[in-house]
Amino acid sequence: MSNSQVRIVVIDDDVQLVESVTTLLESVGYEVFSAYQAEKGFDLAKEKRPDLILLDVMFAGPPGPDGVEISRRIKNDPVLADTPVVMLSGVKKVLELGYEVEPDDTFMPVAAFVDKPVKPDVLLSTIGDILNS
Amino acid sequence: MKLQTTFNLGITFIFIVLAISIAALSIQYVNTNTIREARNHVTIYTRAAWEIHNSQIAQIQAALEVMAYSDSLGELLEHPEDEPLRRAVMADLEGARQELGMDILNVLSSDGAVILRSRYPYNHGDNFYNDPLVRHVMVEGRSISGNVIFSQERLDVEGEGLLERVLAIAQEPRGMFIGAAVPVIRDGEMIGILEMGTLLNGAVEEVDRIRDAVFASETYAEKPLGTVTIFMGDLRISTNVLDNQGRRAVGTRASQEVAEQVLQAGEPWTGRAYVVDTWYLSQYEPIRDPDGEIIGMFYVGELEQKYLDIRQQAVVLYLAVVLSGMLVAFLIFYFLTRGVVRPILQLSVATQQLSQGDLTYRVDIHRDDELGDLAVSFNAMADQLEMQRHQIEEDQRRLEDLNSELRTTNRNYMEMLGFVSHELKNPLSSAILSLYTVKDGYLGKITDVQERSLASVARSLEYFQDMVKNYLDLSRLEKGELKARKHDIDLRAQVIEPVLDGLRKGLEDKGMSVVNNVVEGLRITADGTLIRIVYDNLLSNAIKYGKEGGRVELDTRRDEGAITLRVYNEGPGIPASEIPKLFEKFSRLEHPEYIREKGTGLGLFICREIVEEHGGKIWVDSEEGQWVRFSFTLPNN
Numbered sequence: 001m002s003n004s005q006v007r008i009v010v011i012d013d014d015v016q017l018v019e020s021v022t023t024l025l026e027s028v029g030y031e032v033f034s035a036y037q038a039e040k041g042f043d044l045a046k047e048k049r050p051d052l053i054l055l056d057v058m059f060a061g062p063p064g065p066d067g068v069e070i071s072r073r074i075k076n077d078p079v080l081a082d083t084p085v086v087m088l089s090g091v092k093k094v095l096e097l098g099y100e101v102e103p104d105d106t107f108m109p110v111a112a113f114v115d116k117p118v119k120p121d122v123l124l125s126t127i128g129d130i131l132n133s
Numbered sequence: 134m135k136l137q138t139t140f141n142l143g144i145t146f147i148f149i150v151l152a153i154s155i156a157a158l159s160i161q162y163v164n165t166n167t168i169r170e171a172r173n174h175v176t177i178y179t180r181a182a183w184e185i186h187n188s189q190i191a192q193i194q195a196a197l198e199v200m201a202y203s204d205s206l207g208e209l210l211e212h213p214e215d216e217p218l219r220r221a222v223m224a225d226l227e228g229a230r231q232e233l234g235m236d237i238l239n240v241l242s243s244d245g246a247v248i249l250r251s252r253y254p255y256n257h258g259d260n261f262y263n264d265p266l267v268r269h270v271m272v273e274g275r276s277i278s279g280n281v282i283f284s285q286e287r288l289d290v291e292g293e294g295l296l297e298r299v300l301a302i303a304q305e306p307r308g309m310f311i312g313a314a315v316p317v318i319r320d321g322e323m324i325g326i327l328e329m330g331t332l333l334n335g336a337v338e339e340v341d342r343i344r345d346a347v348f349a350s351e352t353y354a355e356k357p358l359g360t361v362t363i364f365m366g367d368l369r370i371s372t373n374v375l376d377n378q379g380r381r382a383v384g385t386r387a388s389q390e391v392a393e394q395v396l397q398a399g400e401p402w403t404g405r406a407y408v409v410d411t412w413y414l415s416q417y418e419p420i421r422d423p424d425g426e427i428i429g430m431f432y433v434g435e436l437e438q439k440y441l442d443i444r445q446q447a448v449v450l451y452l453a454v455v456l457s458g459m460l461v462a463f464l465i466f467y468f469l470t471r472g473v474v475r476p477i478l479q480l481s482v483a484t485q486q487l488s489q490g491d492l493t494y495r496v497d498i499h500r501d502d503e504l505g506d507l508a509v510s511f512n513a514m515a516d517q518l519e520m521q522r523h524q525i526e527e528d529q530r531r532l533e534d535l536n537s538e539l540r541t542t543n544r545n546y547m548e549m550l551g552f553v554s555h556e557l558k559n560p561l562s563s564a565i566l567s568l569y570t571v572k573d574g575y576l577g578k579i580t581d582v583q584e585r586s587l588a589s590v591a592r593s594l595e596y597f598q599d600m601v602k603n604y605l606d607l608s609r610l611e612k613g614e615l616k617a618r619k620h621d622i623d624l625r626a627q628v629i630e631p632v633l634d635g636l637r638k639g640l641e642d643k644g645m646s647v648v649n650n651v652v653e654g655l656r657i658t659a660d661g662t663l664i665r666i667v668y669d670n671l672l673s674n675a676i677k678y679g680k681e682g683g684r685v686e687l688d689t690r691r692d693e694g695a696i697t698l699r700v701y702n703e704g705p706g707i708p709a710s711e712i713p714k715l716f717e718k719f720s721r722l723e724h725p726e727y728i729r730e731k732g733t734g735l736g737l738f739i740c741r742e743i744v745e746e747h748g749g750k751i752w753v754d755s756e757e758g759q760w761v762r763f764s765f766t767l768p769n770n
Contacts, residue, residue, distance in 0.1 A: 016563035024566065027575040117562035117598060119638060120569045 003029030006131060007048055010034040011041030011070070012056035012088060017116075021054065024120050025127075038065045046079055052127060053080075055110075056088045071110050084111035084130050088118075136477055140470040148459050159451040167444040171414045171435070172403055179401075179416040179433040182343045182361055186311075186431065189339065194278040194313035196233055197327050200226070201317045206240065210317060210325040213248055226251040234331065234338065237291050237312070241326040245271055248325065253292030261328070263287075265423045266314035270326050278313030279423045281330070282365065298335045302370055302384045309333045309365040309420075309429055333363050334370040337381060344373050353439045356411060363420070364430035367392040374408055374434075382409055387417070387430065395419050395430050405437060412437040476504045480511060492519040544612060551608030554601045561601060565594050596733075599673070603735040606666060610742050617660040617746045624698075625651045627661050629687060632668045639676045640685075645702075650688035657696060659767055663743045668700070670736040671763050675702035677732070678761075694768060695749070701762040706755040715753060716741040740765070 008030050012018050015036060022032045033048050035041035038059050045053055053074065057067035065073070067087060074080045087110045111130050114123055200206065209215065209222045222240070230238040230251050240249040245267050247257040261267040264287070269277045285306035288296040299308045312330020316323040333339060340361045344350070348359035362372035367387040376382040386392075394402045395417045406415040413434030420429040476498040486494035495515055498508035570576060572587040579587070609615050622628065629651055633640075640647060657664075675685050683703035690697045707715065707722065714720045719734040737751075744751040744765045751765035 014559045014563060016560055017566065020563040020566040020570065024570045024575055027570065115635060116558070117565040120566065120573050120575055122638070123566070 004031065006052070007031045007033065007050040008052050008054060008127070009041065009045045009048055009050040010054045011036075011038060011044075011067075012054070013037065013059045014056070017088075021123070024123065028124060030127075038067065038070050042070050042073055045074065045083070046077065049079065050083060052130060053083055053085045054088055055085050058089070086111055086126060086130065087113045089113075089116050137471065137474045140474065141467065144463060144466050144470075148463055152455060152459055155455045156452055159455065160448050163444050163447040163451065167440050167447070171437070171440045175403060175414050175416045175433065175435050178347050178359060178435060179418060179431070181347050182433045183418060183431060185343045185346050186339070189342070190278045190280075190311050190313065193233070193235070193311065193329055193331075194276055194315065196229070197313050197315045197329050198276060200229060201315050201327050206317060206327070207319050207324065209240070210242070210248070210319075213242075219249065223249055223251055223254055230329065233329070235312075235329050236295060236310070236331045238329045239327075240317075241267060241328065243271070243316075243323045243325055245326070250292065253290075256290055256292070259290055261287075264314075264328070266312060266330075267326055267328055269423050270314045270316050270323075274316050274318075274323050276313065276315040277423055279311070280333075280420050280428060281310050281312065281422050282428050283308045283310055283332075295332055298332060302335055303368055305365075305368060307365065309363070309370060311339070334365065335383060336371050337373065339363070340371050340373050347433070348435075353436050356436055356438070358436050358439065360408065360413065360432075360434045362432040362434075364417075364432065366429060367396060370429075372432075376409055387432075391417050391430075396427055399427055406434060408434060414440065473504065476500065476508060480504075480507065483511060483515075487515060487518070492522055547608045547611040550604050551612070554604040554608065557597075557601050558605075561594065561598055565591070565598065568594060599736075600733045603733045603739060606739045607735050610739060615663060615743065615746060617663055617743075619658050619660055619747075621656055621658055622661045624655045624657045624664075624689070625649070625653055628665050629668055632665055632672060635669070636672055636676060639673070643676055643679070644682040645676060645679060646684050648684060648686045650686060652689070655689065657767060658769065659747055663746070664767075667740045667743050667765065670740050671700040674732075674736060674763075675700060675704075675761075678702075679704040692766075695766045697764050697766050699762055699764045701760060703760050706757040706759055706761050707753060708757055709755075712753060712755070716751065 006029075008025055010018050010021050010025075010032060011034070012021075013036050018034045018036065022034055025032045033044055033050065035044045041053075041055070042065075055067045055070060059066055071085050071087070074083060074085060112126050114126055203222075203225070205218065205222045205225065209218050212218065226238050226240070226249070236252065238251040239247055240251075241247055241261065245260040245262055245264075247259050247261070250256055263284070265281055266277055266279070269275075283291070285296060288299060288306070288308055295308060296306060299306060310330040310332055312328065314326055314328040317325040317327055331339075340363060344357070344359055344361045347361070348357070351358040357373065360372065360374045362369055362374060364370065364387055369383045369385050369387070372381055372383055374382045387395075388406075391402050391406075394400055396419065399419050401419070402417040404415065406413050408415075414437050415432060415434035418431045419427045420431050422428045476496070479496045479498060483494050483496045492515060495512050496508045498505060500508070568587060568591055571579065572584060572591060606615070629649065633647060633649070672685070679685065679702040685703075686699075686701040688699050688701075690699070711722050715722075716737045718738045720738070721732060721734050740763075741751050744767075748768045749766040751763065753761065753763050755761045
């Protein structure tokens with residue numbers, strides 16, 4: 001599977017970051033769709049049926065579901081259930097989770113975490129590893 | 134012990150000692166005085182008694198001298214054979230004898246032969262050479278009187294009854310007489326001798342007369358106050374001392390001590406004497422016959438009980454006076470000391486109150502002495518203390534207000550810092566991502582010059598990122614959010630490896646190798662998030678300041694109850710002079726090696742805060758130009 005056939009949906013409320021990520025991913029040939037709100041991102045994913053979803057954890061603005069909630073919805077959605085999710089940001093730090101909680105499929109069904117700020121090669125190798133597995 | 138009790142015990146002790154001393158002295162004084170007085174009395178009584186006795190004897194002599202002038206007596210001595218005359222004279226003399234209460238009245242010739250016995254007229258013709266009275270008259274031709282002893286033969290010839298009287302007292306056939314002998318003189322020539330006397334053995338008249346005259350028959354406690362006794366030798370022959378049956382206590386003998394002093398040495402004896410059943414203060418005087426021979430003793434005794442009672446009364450009076458005086462003195466002392474002790478007590482209570490923090494306590498003592506001054510000073514001191522405490526409390530309140538204000542300001546500042554840092558994070562993240570996307574050539578090849586320039590921007594952004602991270606940590610630290618929530622965690626898997634993962638790029642860039650000697654599966658009890666911040670900071674420093682291509686080593690050491698975690702790297706090291714300020718907030722090293730790599734001055738401060746929050750400590754060892762090793766302990770591991 002060449003990169004040009006791969007679809008990636010990026011969901012993050014940080015417009016600058018979404019643009020940077022999109023630029024990078026498109027530079028290596030991925031097809032990128034992006035959303036700036038959690039709900040809209042979920043709908044976008046259902047519509048585009050991507051091979052991978054990049055998802056931020058925290059969303060500013062009006063109250064709504066956060067990244068953890070969306071990751072569960074994706075897992076429970078019959079269409080998206082098998083789509084891998086990469087969490088943007090150090091989840092444990094942000095959620096103040098203690099070390100007794102290990103994120104698992106029930107709590108937060110994600111394939112990987114990528115701490116911000118992330119360097120291009122790290123992000124790309126993470127995505128590449130998941131797509132190739 | 135209470136002060137008042139000490140005073141009371143002290144003064145009581147002093148008073149007891151004084152009382153005993155004064156009592157002993159006064160008893161001694163009273164004793165000596167009464168005894169001296171009593172002896173003086175007895176001596177005077179004895180002298181008086183002796184005078185009375187002598188005057189009795191003198192009376193006998195005087196009566197005889199009157200009789201010696203009788204005409205019929207002269208005629209009889211001229212004509213002893215004239216029987217009618219003899220009868221007439223005898224009748225006269227016998228009348229006189231009986232009237233005078235005498236036992237014998239004899240007429241003798243001038244050479245001492247008995248011419249007539251008024252009491253026993255049938256017996257005459259014997260002579261009295263042995264009679265001291267008669268012998269003295271014969272030799273000196275003068276009247277004489279006194280006490281004499283008559284032998285048994287003499288008693289026999291003097292007539293019936295006398296010897297019986299003597300023997301009724303004791304088996305000693307002699308008798309003591311008082312009497313006199315006078316010459317009968319006619320025309321200047323002694324023609325005969327008259328002798329008269331009375332037997333003292335068993336007689337009571339003489340001793341009773343003496344006693345009545347001296348003691349006026351007084352009694353004391355139903356006993357006669359004074360007694361008089363006449364001894365023949367050491368034998369009591371006449372007395373008014375009564376024995377247990379109420380009879381005259383004659384026939385007994387004086388003590389050997391008395392007999393020796395009076396009869397043999399011829400000296401008076403004064404002292405206590407136990408007579409029948411009572412003690413008497415007594416004096417014994419020797420009785421001498423006209424030849425100067427000691428023939429008996431004259432005793433006068435005064436009941437001792439009277440003096441004992443006087444002495445007792447005196448002692449009681451003395452003691453009463455002394456004791457009541459002492460009682461008064463004690464009471465005065467007690468009230469005086471109480472006057473002193475009570476303010477001291479008050480001051481003591483007040484001092485306790487003060488020391489227990491009640492600074493409002495004051496003493497209420499108004500006196501003109503040092504205690505009054507003390508009370509005034511005490512109250513002044515308490516005032517001062519209270520004022521100072523108010524001042525301190527006031528200052529403290531102000532300080533607390535100020536502190537709270539400062540805390541609020543600091544929190545506001547920190548919140549703002551946190552907010553700003555957080556807001557910076559996102560743009561920084563996208564800037565870094567974009568920068569590296571360009572720099573790493575994803576958007577087309579770039580020149581070396583462009584890459585160098587972009588690398589410089591990247592370093593600045595990374596510093597910026599460090600700063601944001603540290604300010605966020607600092608903000609949480611200062612707001613007290615970095616509380617250690619300890620859990621049992623896998624040090625290597627959950628802390629060190631994730632940190633190393635994040636730093637791998639940096640390590641590779643500097644060509645550094647990591648030797649991780651931390652045992653796999655080693656578990657510690659700590660807040661993993663916080664310990665990760667510590668490792669992140671220490672390892673970031675190692676990368677930032679360590680030697681290019683150098684070695685980084687991680688290990689742990691177990692000590693009693695604690696674990697020491699260490700991060701070592703090769704590099705320029707830290708000069709000893711810089712070490713003390715290393716863990717201070719905003720500290721920056723002035724070493725030329727470090728100036729190129731700008732730090733926030735917060736990383737090690739945050740590390741120290743986190744380690745101390747866990748109850749541990751952090752320190753650094755270094756050999757300048759060679760290596761640096763940071764160590765920190767986590768207790769209870």
